Amino acid sequence: MIVEIVILAMIAAFLGLRLYSVLGRRAEHEEESIPQRFEPSDKMPAQTPATGQSAQAAQVRPAELEGVMPAVESGIRDIANADRNFDFASFVEGAKGAYGMVLEAFWAGDKDTLRELCDDDVFAGFEGVIDEREAAGHTLQNKLIRIEETRVHSASLDTSKFSKVARIAIMFVADIAAVTRDKDGNVVAGSLDDAVESRDIWTFSRDISSRDPNWILDETDQA
DSSP states (O other): OOHHHHHHHHHHHHHHHHOOOOOOOOTTTTTOOSSSSSSOOOSSOBBBBTTTTTTHHHHEEEEEEEEOOHHHHHHHHHHHHHHHOOOHEEEHHHHHHHHHHHHHHHHHOOOOHHHHBBBBBHHHHHHHHHHHHHTTHHHHHEEEEEEEEEEEEEEEEEOHHHHHOOHHHHHEEEEEEEEOOOOOOOOOETTTTTEEEEEEEEEEETTTSSOOOEEEEEEEEEE
């Protein structure tokens, strides 16, 4: 009984940290492809001579912000105005790719990839769960069933004398089947036949005063 409780606690911790998203919806049980990097698009919007718009103004198009709360829209526009290389659509695509990369790394126990994509606090959380899992001799066999929703939850630009930190939080809603196996390959928890809905809010950040173009995951919460 104690062993089962420990296993369920580990699964609960995993579900609280779950990170995955891709474009669109596919048939149940179908594998999803994942972008390989989380970085700005190489194709930034050009200036629009006919309207006289600046590149910054063209980076956030009205259609992309449809349904976004006014406070969120304001934050996104603040970021675009401060960073000429920021492209909202490219950011969302990159966030989806990062979501998948981090989740795959967590499932596989790939600490090097997690350290590259996460800040220190988030990485420490993942590392602790991975270490507990390895100590118990357990491995994860998990599968994305479908993506229900990807939505911008909040956006802000925090400025100081030495930095300008952009933060954008995205809510991912996904169905994931999770299975834990022991060192002998036996299933000790979960099932690939039963998916659990995940509602996670992940915050990505970047110091736009830095030359580093990459965003990192700096907070994870459940919605």
